[in-house]
Amino acid sequence: MTEGVVERSRPRDRILETARDMFHKHGIKGVGVDAITEAAGTNKMTLYRHFESKDDLIVECLRANAAKAGAMWEAFEAEFPGDKLAQLHAWVRKAAAMLNADGRGCDMANAAAELTEPDHPARLVIKELKEAQRERLVTLCRDAGIGQAELLADTLSLLFEGARVSVQTVGAEGPSTQFVRMAEGLIVSFRGTAAG
Template structure:
């Protein structure tokens, strides 16, 4: 199963043979170009050319480039959330879901074209912490922390908020390491670190 790391452009659900809407075509083009080349490096004109539309059509759907960046991140966030919730549903319990999530990050980081986390990458290009792009990134990271805390609580881990912060740091580190270091080492190192956090949290939980 593809994980939640943005190794591929997120695609909206469409039926077999269903035509893509103009908005989706713009987002598809933006996702590919933003992820592979960086957000600031890509102009609206390049997206217009890739999507095969006119400027009038582009600006009818997205009044500014920043609005498109936010939409790109929101679609990516929806895909990532759906993927993790799908793991939780299919795994049967959160311990197995977390194991699968960690394994998927390791597998994703080994894929050709992997360039790390779309949200970390976008945040690095937008310095304004109160701007719409950074707010979108912050909201998604808050969702991750809340979900991790919920999963850890179900696994019998104490101090779930602190442990969730630690998992978030590990997830971030894996995204960066998968892009900069030898990818094959990422999965095993992440699994060891996550296991240590879970074991320590379980051991610290009061008996009864």
């Protein structure tokens, strides 16, 4: 009765979820473990019983983000079963929606900007997850029957990545407003050229 909060989930899940949100909003070095545990309604000892270190927590947060992104791809397939071109356009719409979601960029890109030590554990998983994402987009382009699928996928991915940092620096009214127009134009252009 008196407790109506989200105390239903287990401390580990609450910590992970809260950390994801706070890292996203305030950056990784801008949030301490004390603030995370307090916001998660638990305490520091419990955090360190579930995670080896803050770096470990960071890595788990990045993996959780990637898992959520993976679910997005499954949603595309569910919405347009077999229609790969429609799924590609869905990706463009979803990307545009993320641009307007909040003024923060990609969590992995932001993490890479903050964690500069070359052997930081997060850098490995960032590279791994970004490469997996790229592979997915390349496959989607190829299955959509587009020639030079790699080039289109890389171009779209660079445009999106650039748009995300653009909203973070100059805001949502900057060059990123043209993202959909650019992306759709590119898809049309690549569809026009014969495969090869």
